[in-house]
Amino acid sequence: MRKNKGGFNAGRVLLCCMASVVATGCVKNPSDGPKPDDPSAGDYQTFATAQSYAANIDYRLNGYQIGFEVFGENPYEENADGTLTKKEVEPYFRGYTDETGHFSGNLTMPSLVTEVWLSSDAIGSVGTAHLKVSGNRIDFDQNEYIAQHAGSKAMTGSGYTYPDDCKVLSEWTDVYGTLPNVLSDNELPASFVARVDKVYSGVVGKFITTVYPELFEDEASADISIESPTKINMVFLKSGASWQNVVGYFTYPTGTVPAADALTKIIAFPNVTKYYKGNSDVRVGSLLAGDRVQLKYWDGTAFQDEFPAGVSIGFFLMGHWFASGNIASYDYAKDIRYSKPDLNPMADGKRQQRTVSLYDRQSGWVAVGFEDNKDWNYTDALFGLQMEHQNAIPGVPDLPEPGADPDTYTEYRGTLAFEDLWPYEGDYDMNDVVVLYKSRVYTDRSNNVSRTVDEFTAKHNGAAYTDGFGYQLHLFGADAVRSVQIESDLAPSSFMKGKSLEPGQDHPTVVLFDDIGVALGHTFTVTTSFTSGIGYERVVPPYNPFAVLKTDEGRGSEVHLVNYPPTALADRTQLHFGHDVSQPDKGLYYVSKNNQFPFAIHIAGYDFRCPKEGTRIDEAYPDFSSWVASGGHKDWYRNPETSLVY
Numbered sequence: 162m163r164k165n166k167g168g169f170n171a172g173r174v175l176l177c178c179m180a181s182v183v184a185t186g187c188v189k190n191p192s193d194g195p196k197p198d199d200p201s202a203g204d205y206q207t208f209a210t211a212q213s214y215a216a217n218i219d220y221r222l223n224g225y226q227i228g229f230e231v232f233g234e235n236p237y238e239e240n241a242d243g244t245l246t247k248k249e250v251e252p253y254f255r256g257y258t259d260e261t262g263h264f265s266g267n268l269t270m271p272s273l274v275t276e277v278w279l280s281s282d283a284i285g286s287v288g289t290a291h292l293k294v295s296g297n298r299i300d301f302d303q304n305e306y307i308a309q310h311a312g313s314k315a316m317t318g319s320g321y322t323y324p325d326d327c328k329v330l331s332e333w334t335d336v337y338g339t340l341p342n343v344l345s346d347n348e349l350p351a352s353f354v355a356r357v358d359k360v361y362s363g364v365v366g367k368f369i370t371t372v373y374p375e376l377f378e379d380e381a382s383a384d385i386s387i388e389s390p391t392k393i394n395m396v397f398l399k400s401g402a403s404w405q406n407v408v409g410y411f412t413y414p415t416g417t418v419p420a421a422d423a424l425t426k427i428i429a430f431p432n433v434t435k436y437y438k439g440n441s442d443v444r445v446g447s448l449l450a451g452d453r454v455q456l457k458y459w460d461g462t463a464f465q466d467e468f469p470a471g472v473s474i475g476f477f478l479m480g481h482w483f484a485s486g487n488i489a490s491y492d493y494a495k496d497i498r499y500s501k502p503d504l505n506p507m508a509d510g511k512r513q514q515r516t517v518s519l520y521d522r523q524s525g526w527v528a529v530g531f532e533d534n535k536d537w538n539y540t541d542a543l544f545g546l547q548m549e550h551q552n553a554i555p556g557v558p559d560l561p562e563p564g565a566d567p568d569t570y571t572e573y574r575g576t577l578a579f580e581d582l583w584p585y586e587g588d589y590d591m592n593d594v595v596v597l598y599k600s601r602v603y604t605d606r607s608n609n610v611s612r613t614v615d616e617f618t619a620k621h622n623g624a625a626y627t628d629g630f631g632y633q634l635h636l637f638g639a640d641a642v643r644s645v646q647i648e649s650d651l652a653p654s655s656f657m658k659g660k661s662l663e664p665g666q667d668h669p670t671v672v673l674f675d676d677i678g679v680a681l682g683h684t685f686t687v688t689t690s691f692t693s694g695i696g697y698e699r700v701v702p703p704y705n706p707f708a709v710l711k712t713d714e715g716r717g718s719e720v721h722l723v724n725y726p727p728t729a730l731a732d733r734t735q736l737h738f739g740h741d742v743s744q745p746d747k748g749l750y751y752v753s754k755n756n757q758f759p760f761a762i763h764i765a766g767y768d769f770r771c772p773k774e775g776t777r778i779d780e781a782y783p784d785f786s787s788w789v790a791s792g793g794h795k796d797w798y799r800n801p802e803t804s805l806v807y
Contacts, residue, residue: 205752206789207723210798211575211765213267214274216254216299222262222285224351225358226606228569229281230255231268231299233766236280237289245403251572253277256697257606260351266608268299269573269701271765273795284358284399284543285349285450288435307436307449321431323488327409329428330454330464336486338405338432339447342454349396349451353524353545357398359563360519361530361540368538369517369530373561376517381558383500383516383529385474385546386415390467391553393474395429395544396453402533402541404481405445406433407488410456415473421497421504424475425459432483433542453547468553476500476516478542480533498533519560525551528560568603568611573701576769579708579761581624583720583751584739589758591778592771592807593708594628594677595621600702610695615687615702617673619680621771621807629654629709630680631663631672633728634689636699642669643690649673651683656709656716656730667729675712703763721751722761757789764798770806781805 220227230236230252237245253274258264262285270277279301280289290306292299321333331342361369370377400406409428413419434446457464458472468474478498482488499505500516507513517539519528527546530539548554574597580586581593600615617630631654634642645661647653654672657663663670671687674680691700705725710718717732727733727750736743736750741760743750751760758778772781779785782801784794794800 220262225355383518392549407479520557584741592623
């Protein structure tokens, strides 16, 4: 509400009161009727566009953690060729389960959420699960989810085709590539799985080729040389591929160089695809982590259970060769990828390393990761080899001990808007002090916060006065904060007195600017480091934001979101004054008498288009009144009268 700047006077107060009477007469008041004799916070509208959802997520895995994300939309899109691309969208939450694959906690998300996509590419997860939100709860039990979505496993008979120069361990029986000889009754060694997941996944933004370059020196072979007879199981761990790939193996005398056209290729897994594609609940595969087949040695006339000494095992991947139950090459993916670089020549004379094999000394297992195309992450088909005799295959490079786990982050963003005539009702155009925020909350594998990076941008100035902006971390004391760094091309508020936190506060408080007119269009970046043990549920942006009103007259006048407390430096004599009916002893703050319009509002996850000067919010957003009255139209802020907003 832009007006001539200056202090309040009786005439101005009278006009505000009259305007309030006119405003409240235009729309049905949802709280008409007698007020409670003993009101509490629950008796008043909070005007919150975000809320807490109870999440209970159980992957039913023992011994290692699962990293997961919760999205508000499908994070994958399917391309014309059937491959998948992960969208550049931020999840509502990123975090980790405990070491039993279980997570229980509260997630802050927009109030309009009715469905989510739970996504994980960790070994043992189903991938992406589409879940309904019911009763403000998100519940996921992986075993139950698989049972509900797997469909029938009934055998449909053989007859599917594959290349003439291949043999198969067992003919699959349906269009998903289901093998009747798959065993799934043995648990995976937890320590092996945890290390493999970290090593092959690399770190954020980096793949195994960058983190462990020594594994790719001299075009290393990933073949396995047998020095004493042994039986071998090949165990599915994960597939990050969008193609439906075929994986198999071949053998040759150790010390020789095999020719591709002379190999006897044996198909072990016709379709290295988990049950579901990443973008739907539609079943497209048959594999879950832990599914295994026993590899057999082909002696030229028959399969033998045991691999003899003196032979080497190589592997191959047929990229995107599986379709509708049949195996055939495609023109754009006709080349077979081999574990031996000699068999992967390129036009420039170099040879491609398409497979990485690593030996885990703790479990005695070997990890084998395949690269099917060009992203070089070697997780398009990831398997474990389980040897009957662990000393049968010396010479395989050791699985590196992974480094420290990087922090993950959850990003929050939204818009904050304040009326600056508080404690009196204004014109409710909600454009006096408007600030955009984007925050990243970084957490460790225990879901404790290590640091936050918050960006606040002054978006719109409709203020009557010289107004500033700040926020408080009101759920803990200053000893929870290790350091604060503020970056901007403008100096922070004078109330900071050159400090990183505002002096005189009992909770960590930052005031970013004194005058939104000066700060308009400028961004303030605040990096806050925390002491250990601060749980993610206590650090939820935008924290406790507030406008400091009439800063040219002093520090005391603050307006906050409904039911958020003022800071220690606020003038509390303005509470329960004018049209404000705060009752601090009951946890009731910054509520108006008519309970129809707020003094401040937070639009979660959205770049809010504020109403034009003098246009009330319920006029600019026709669904606003319905939302206030009944909780309907939770997406009211997405549907403005475009001629009435900036």
